[in-house]
Amino acid sequence: MYVSTKIVGVNVTRGKVREFFDNIALETILKIYVNESYYGAFLLTPDMLKEFVIGNLFSEGVIDSLKDIQKIEISKDIARVESTRIVSELLKAKRNLVEFSCVAGDIGELAAIIGRYRVSSDIMLNASTIVEVFRTLHERMPVFRATGCTHGAALLDERGEIDCLAEDLGRHNAVDKVAGFALLRGLNLNRYALILTGRETPQIVLKAARIGTPIVCSFSAPTLGAIKLAKALGLTLVGFVRGGRFNVYSHPERIRIDFTSRQSL
Amino acid sequence: MYVSTKIVGVNVTRGKVREFFDNIALETILKIYVNESYYGAFLLTPDMLKEFVIGNLFSEGVIDSLKDIQKIEISKDIARVESTRIVSELLKAKRNLVEFSCVAGDIGELAAIIGRYRVSSDIMLNASTIVEVFRTLHERMPVFRATGCTHGAALLDERGEIDCLAEDLGRHNAVDKVAGFALLRGLNLNRYALILTGRETPQIVLKAARIGTPIVCSFSAPTLGAIKLAKALGLTLVGFVRGGRFNVYSHPERIRIDFTSRQSL
Structure with a gap:
């Protein structure tokens, strides 16, 4: 998912200029058609394309399970999906509604969607597990190690094991790849936390709720819209997992x- | 552009749990209409909205100068622009063509666009200036310092001065805010380098070429599509400016x- 290309390195502090080969991340385009209708075009890191397509349809609420897909064909930059579900403009409108409304803070309007996707799980994660998994996350991301240019997403179980790790230039894409990978393997996503390297936005929170992961943890920070939506959806939002600590922005009961030595201020 | 909200902090290494107030970044939605036609909806950090609208139209090639705008009205989440230019679906199609074609590596198809936006400037930047500006960039980003959640973009002149610094949750938006700010002040963008905290993608390179900044420098890495496009457009692409060094991916003659003590390997 990367190529080696010649570049010029300038080391100002050491007073050196040299040419060398460095690893550069690749991107590709994938256009998805569902039941002959154009669904969307995506820029992504060219691996796990089948997982990406399935995961995106799942995390965007277009399908509810693998059974809703009859056939997938991917050739070059086009994916064609046959589904028993009717994929209409309504779905896109709904997606936009959610993104925009939660940003505007008007969670009330979203009652129907929140009712449908509200997460319910008695999974508990140890605080030490969360810290530990992020300590080695980048080491497990080969494209990041080679290029420094990808986001990662993965599933974390209660024992602290990482599963379904995916990398992509886009943080949404990495989540979709994980979702598709998990769906193909029949995992019960209700028993996993979604872990990420990227920022926690309303769109990421909604994807997590739709695929059913009740906890989202990231190296990075959440936005206010993400926190509001996570609270409304019953989802545990953990951010800034760094240097032995983290913040919990919603539903801390799962941590x-x-x-x-516990101290409350 | 941020609010203080109560969160739970868990410090595993120190064995402490405490509640405290932390700064969380805000996002808003802005829907832009040009000549009564819907142009697009954008999630962004709610400041510099006028700059953002002007800069986006400029960096996307919809307008060529401030003269192409007759009027802008922004109220709540809607911006209405009156322009002498006809903003058609063609423009969106063209934008997609560029994004997708450069990703696929088919620069040949883009000859017309590359001809139109090819950068030409005899600006020279000192290597030490590039290193120095990134040393203090995050300190000059108040929303980043408060929330850790924004990207930054700014202009850098040959003397090493930073101008037009903007922050946004989206790295494209930060560039657009800078472009609009510069346009409103009548700066000659041909004499500035665009500096960024985010990744260098084909879309960012194209925005830089359209607004006329001949050099792009970032903390982060470029993708292969960005390097190919920068080479074709005559733009100097600098990345990974960290710890006293950086890489030059295209047109090093402006550095x-x-x-x-110079050493070439």
Whole structure:
């Protein structure tokens, strides 16, 4: 998912100029058609394309399970999906409604959607598990290590094991690849936390709720819209997992504090 | 552009849980209409909205100068622009063509666009100036310092001065705000480098070429599509400016090596 290309490196502090080969991330375009209708065009890192297509339809609420897909064909830059579901403009309108309304803070208007996607899970994660998984996350991302240019997403179970890790130039795409990978393997996403390297936005929170992961954790920060939406959807939002600490922005009841010296200010 | 909200902080290494107020970045939605036609909806950090609208139209090639805009009205989440230019679907089609074609590596098809936007400037930047500006860039970004959640973009002149700094949740938006700010002040963008915190993608390179900044420098990495497009457009692409060094991916002739001990491998 990367190529080696010649570049000029300038080291100002050491007073050196040299030419060398460096690894550069590749991107490709994938146009998706569902039941002959144009669904969208996506710029993404060219791997896990089938997982991406399935995961995107799932995380955007177009399909509810693998059963809703009859056939997928991917050739070059086009993916054709046959689905039993009717994919109409309504779905796109709904998606936009959610993105925009949660930004504007008008969660009330979204009652129907929140009712449908509200997460419910008694999964508990140890605080130490969350810290530990982020300590080694970048080491497990080969394209990031080669290029420094990708976001990562993965699933984390209660024992602290990472599964379904995906990388992509786009943080939404990485989540979709994970979702599709998990769906193809029949995982119960209700028992996993979604872990990310990218920022937590309303769109990411909604994707997590739609695929059913009750906890989202990231290196990065959430926006206010993401926090509002996570609260409304019953989702645990954890951010800024760095240097042995993290913040919990909503529904902290799923985080088990597994250290003895506890202090509340 | 941020609010303070109560969160739960968990410090695993110190064995502490506490509630505190933290600064969270705000986002808003802005729907832009040009000559009564819907142009697009954008999620962005709610400041510099007028700059953003003007800059986006400029960086996307819809307008060529401020003269092409007769009137702008922004109220709540809607911006209405009256322009002497006819903004048709053609423009969107062209934009897509460029994004997608350069990703696929088919620069040949883009000859007309490359001819129109090819950059030409004899600006020279000292290597030490590039290193120095990134050393303090985050300190000059108040929303980033408060929230850790924004990208920054700015203009850098040959003397090493930073101008028009803008922040936004979206890296494209930050560039558009800078472009609009510069246009309103009548700056000759041909004499500035565009500096960024975010990744260098084909879309960013194309925006730089359209607004006329001949050099783009970032903390982050470029994609292969960005490098190909920068080479074709005659634009100097600098990335990974970190720890006293950086890489030059295209047209290094605009970088002046201002240290004496030079070594070429």
